[in-house]
Amino acid sequence: MTRKIVIALDGMGGDMAPDMVVRGAGIARERHPDITFRLFGPATRLAELVKRVRWLSDCCEIVPAEDVVTNDDTPKQALRKRRTSSMGMALDAVADGQADCIVSAGNTGALLASATVMLRTLPGIRRPALSSLLPTVRGETVMLDLGANMQCDANNLAEFAVMGSVFARTVLGLDQPTVGLLNVGSEEGKGNETLRDAAAMLKAEGSPVQFHGFVEGNDIGAGAVDVVVTDGFTGNVALKAMEGTAKLYTGFVRDAFKTSTLAKLGYVLASGAWTKLRKRVDPRRYNGAVFLGVNGVCVKSHGGTDALGFAYAIGVAVDLVKYNLNDKVVGDLKKLREIVAAEVAEPVVAVAGGTGTP
């Protein structure tokens, strides 16, 4: 361990902030002794909370920030508070090099817009993207964009593929993560021109990405690829649709076990199994969406999370800082650019067009 990782925390972001933030920091610190915090928010109130958490006694500097970005604030309103709000000041600490990363459970739109403006994007990245790990049959899959960009062109999608691929190498420890473009079918002609153009870039010779091809919605849960790439509209809808289904099925299972005395008895006997199941699908384990492509590590925690979930989000930030994610992204992007530039100079045969199949 060379030096401590400094984490800027938005003390007032999240439905249960600031209490949840402080306790989450305590849990994370217990797991990662090599981290320290710069905690932004109302000083007196935060000091009170920090005092109660043993793990934070010697590693949490409170930086007074009197303003708060609320959930109703537009990105513009949030940006106006950048010098005074807990979110803005925490981002500023990363921009200034006073912290290695920021973790916030605050207003998503405000955080993404502020991070883009204040941290700027990495060289070669036109649009940062929101990314997260999702549970699958085979383990875990990286998915992006989950809602930062409503419309994306082929270049954006290709950049997402590079960023997602590096992210998977970093957090999943994979050598050659496979990348799929989310579409309505796996055949080459499916979808729209944007998707077909992005596919052509990604499968070009020398591409830094192990491109699998098009994948469909059900391939996400099946773990067909390590990285699923899509635009922010589709990604956000699909992610939430999957969350809704998970909730629905949990309810169905619970209902089924209430229907008879035998079933209730079975439920009690299987309580160990339930605990394991609950742990496995615990959404807190997947908390911590990474805003990839900004020049700095920015992790967005779910707004409704508790301390344990927030600690997981901090853990994601720690991983990314340790593995120098952004340097690797910049390197791989350069490779992709060179290939695309070479292809423009010497055009290859166009990708097979649409077959007209919807």
Next chain:
Amino acid sequence: MTRKIVIALDGMGGDMAPDMVVRGAGIARERHPDITFRLFGPATRLAELVKRVRWLSDCCEIVPAEDVVTNDDTPKQALRKRRTSSMGMALDAVADGQADCIVSAGNTGALLASATVMLRTLPGIRRPALSSLLPTVRGETVMLDLGANMQCDANNLAEFAVMGSVFARTVLGLDQPTVGLLNVGSEEGKGNETLRDAAAMLKAEGSPVQFHGFVEGNDIGAGAVDVVVTDGFTGNVALKAMEGTAKLYTGFVRDAFKTSTLAKLGYVLASGAWTKLRKRVDPRRYNGAVFLGVNGVCVKSHGGTDALGFAYAIGVAVDLVKYNLNDKVVGDLKKLREIVAAEVAEPVVAVAGGTGTP
């Protein structure tokens, strides 16, 4: 019961056709004594199969069709076989008025394209849409488009809302089904211009649709609205993503109960609960996507379904024919057109624009 409903069956559509089609027809006929079939496909082979199913002895006319639309056929190739294939000839029977509806488990793209050309669209409908019922916490929800139209404008979405609303009244027996537009947030400024324009049309005074507003992916499983409207790309991805999650969770539950002897015992005791659960989430119960907007009733069964699932798809077709779905769609669309025309004549205040929030 005035007269029998005549159902045209694509005898060769589906992975397990024609056996599955014939046995599915038998199950459907047992449930609906007021239906008869015109079964298209290889005559000798079909006659062999029909002979084995008691319920079909007096209600199944075999119409020889020697050609087959395969899963590899493009819509164009399928259309070329319209006079000779089981799918094309079954559609033709509906177009000619020799059958009230068609049920096919064949190639989706081919069926949608052929149905659009051969049946044509209803007056006022620019684009037909694929629609289905999905299970929710509150019961069932209609969702469309599930993959017929990759790109949709505001008019298309508004038409889908009208069709989905009539569909929900018909198959769910609701007086005033609520309709939501799928988006990345429920606030007015969210999403893109297409969605905001469609919302403006649907919430106009006198709209034939009970418009709830924007809904998010998780609202589908929560049953927040009776009808979820989206473009075919997003709908297809979301639907399949939800299917993938359902599969994932089923696997998680199964795994959890294998972990200890007590859990296994609990599993056995709760076997009644499992049976109930399996029934409730049985995808066959939700088989039968309706191609709304064509001038005729066209139901697409899942290609991999078995006889029971195919029987459910036939049941959907029977319901739609009985309730004159298409007449109601035409009536409600006329209402929407009048409102939109009136609004163009006297423009209302524009809908609140985007806030810039992703």
